[in-house]
Amino acid sequence: xxxxxxxxxxxxARIRREWVKxxxxxxxxxxxxxxxxxHAPLITLTKVDGQVPFNPxxxxxxxxxxxxxxxxxxxxLTGGTSSLRSPPPLVLVAPYGVPAILYAxxxxxxxxxxxxxxxxxxxxxxxxxxxxxxxxxxxxLGKRLWPSQWFALGLLLGAGVxxxxxxxxxxxxxxxxTEEGPRLYITVWGVFLVLVYCCVSGLxxxxxxxxxxxxxxxxxxxNLYLYVFGVAINGLSSLFVAGEKSFLEGYSAVVxxxxxxxxxxxxxxxxxxxxxxxxxxLFVISCSMLVNALLSWAILGLQLTPFFLLPVSMIGLAAYLxxxx
Numbered sequence: 001x002x003x004x005x006x007x008x009x010x011x012x013a014r015i016r017r018e019w020v021k022x023x024x025x026x027x028x029x030x031x032x033x034x035x036x037x038x039h040a041p042l043i044t045l046t047k048v049d050g051q052v053p054f055n056p057x058x059x060x061x062x063x064x065x066x067x068x069x070x071x072x073x074x075x076x077l078t079g080g081t082s083s084l085r086s087p088p089p090l091v092l093v094a095p096y097g098v099p100a101i102l103y104a105x106x107x108x109x110x111x112x113x114x115x116x117x118x119x120x121x122x123x124x125x126x127x128x129x130x131x132x133x134x135x136x137x138x139x140x141l142g143k144r145l146w147p148s149q150w151f152a153l154g155l156l157l158g159a160g161v162x163x164x165x166x167x168x169x170x171x172x173x174x175x176x177x178t179e180e181g182p183r184l185y186i187t188v189w190g191v192f193l194v195l196v197y198c199c200v201s202g203l204x205x206x207x208x209x210x211x212x213x214x215x216x217x218x219x220x221x222x223n224l225y226l227y228v229f230g231v232a233i234n235g236l237s238s239l240f241v242a243g244e245k246s247f248l249e250g251y252s253a254v255v256x257x258x259x260x261x262x263x264x265x266x267x268x269x270x271x272x273x274x275x276x277x278x279x280x281x282l283f284v285i286s287c288s289m290l291v292n293a294l295l296s297w298a299i300l301g302l303q304l305t306p307f308f309l310l311p312v313s314m315i316g317l318a319a320y321l322x323x324x325x
Contacts, residue, residue, distance in 0.1 A: 025276070028268055032284045035265040037291025039258065041299050046254050053250030057238035059259060060107065064234050066263035068227035074220040093225050095211045100229035102204035104237055109197045116190030125186075125194045127160035130282050133202035137278050140206050152321035153279070156286050159314035162307070163289050205281055209273040219274050223267065279322070286315050 046052060113122055134153045138145055145153075212222055238247075272280050290312055296302040 028271065029280070029284065032265055032268050032272075033287045033291055035261045035268075036284060036288030038261065038295055040292050041295045042254055042258050042261075044296075044300060046252060046258075048250075053245075053252075054255055055238070055245040055247065055249065057234070058245075058247045059255065061231065061234050061238050062259050063262045063266070064227055064230035066259060067223065067266050068231055070263065070267060071220050071223035071227055075218065075224060078218065078220060080218050080221055088225075092215070096222070096225040097229040097233075099204050099208045099211070099226060100233045102200055102207070103230070104233045106197060106200050106204065107234075108237070109193060109200065113190060113193045113197065116193060117186035121186045121190070122194070124161055124164040125191075126198065127157055127164060128194065129198040129201040130157045130160060130286075132198040133205055133278065133282060136199075136202045136206045137209075141210060143277075148324075149322050152318040153282070155314045155318035155321070156282060159311040159318065160286055160289065162314065163293070163311040205273070205278045208270075209278045212270065212274040219270060222274070223270055226270070283315075283319060283322075286318075290315065 043052065046054070110122075117125075130153060134145075134150075137143055208226075212219070215222065269281060269284075272278075272284075290308075293302075293304060293308060297304050
């Protein structure tokens with residue numbers, strides 16, 4: 001019997017490639033966390049007299065249009081335009097419309113939920129999308145998670161709730177109850193909407209990952225299909241919710257920075273879903289809460305409490321437990 005030594009597994013070239021891959025994923029993860037975490041502080045910087053001066057629905061359309069144009073440019077630069085010479089079959093393109101519909105539904109649910117609960121309650125309860133995404137990830141994609149990984153995701157959920165709770169200003173709750181009515185409130189309909197929102201959010205992420213991985217197409221072409229539907233659906237939605245502001249009214253340099261950042265984040269997320277895991281998205285969102293708090297402290301002058309260290313520790317432990325396998 002001839003024994004072939006396994007030299008490739010520990011060769012310097014292989015080790016170097018692994019380290020390069022880890023560094024690239026680390027840079028991608030860091031960029032996404034930074035963009036996610038800076039979104040809310042940047043929105044705050046755009047406000048004039050406490051109000052957002054631009055049309056939010058037009059901003060969503062511009063983000064989707066930016067992702068579409070970047071995807072098309074990437075496809076051209078990589079020589080993939082040959083795939084566009086003939087119209088693609090409907091059965092190939094149709095699945096990409098589902099995520100656009102789900103995300104558009106969630107955008108409208110966020111607005112509707114504000115009627116049935118206060119923003120603080122929404123902030124806390126929306127963390128349930130971590131649980132819904134994990135359950136759908138395991139059930140729909142057939143991914144088996146170890147007990148320690150489920151515990152890690154539970155820690156991630158707990159960290160989100162702790163961080164959201166620590167950001168609530170409950171010091172004047174008794175005064176608010178007596179003078180202005182209860183500041184924290186939620187209706188039964190609001191609880192139902194939160195559950196629907198979390199399920200739709202998880203389903204959108206899991207379905208997008210399933211479509212991107214199931215079709216052996218260039219990612220730039222898949223993104224092109226995704227964002228054609230995104231522009232169309234959000235464009236129609238913006239027509240129905242058009243307010244007093246015109247399409248580009250109130251746009252400033254900060255608004256364009258937000259559009260560029262969110263467009264980049266969407267494209268980076270497609271890389272994660274195509275070549276990684278949707279669970280990574282949950283860690284990005286959780287870590288971005290911490291970046292959001294730090295930027296709010298540095299830019300907006302908001303105060304951090306010692307309680308802030310608890311979700312930081314929980315997220316760190318969750319990452320260790322989940323990714324050590």
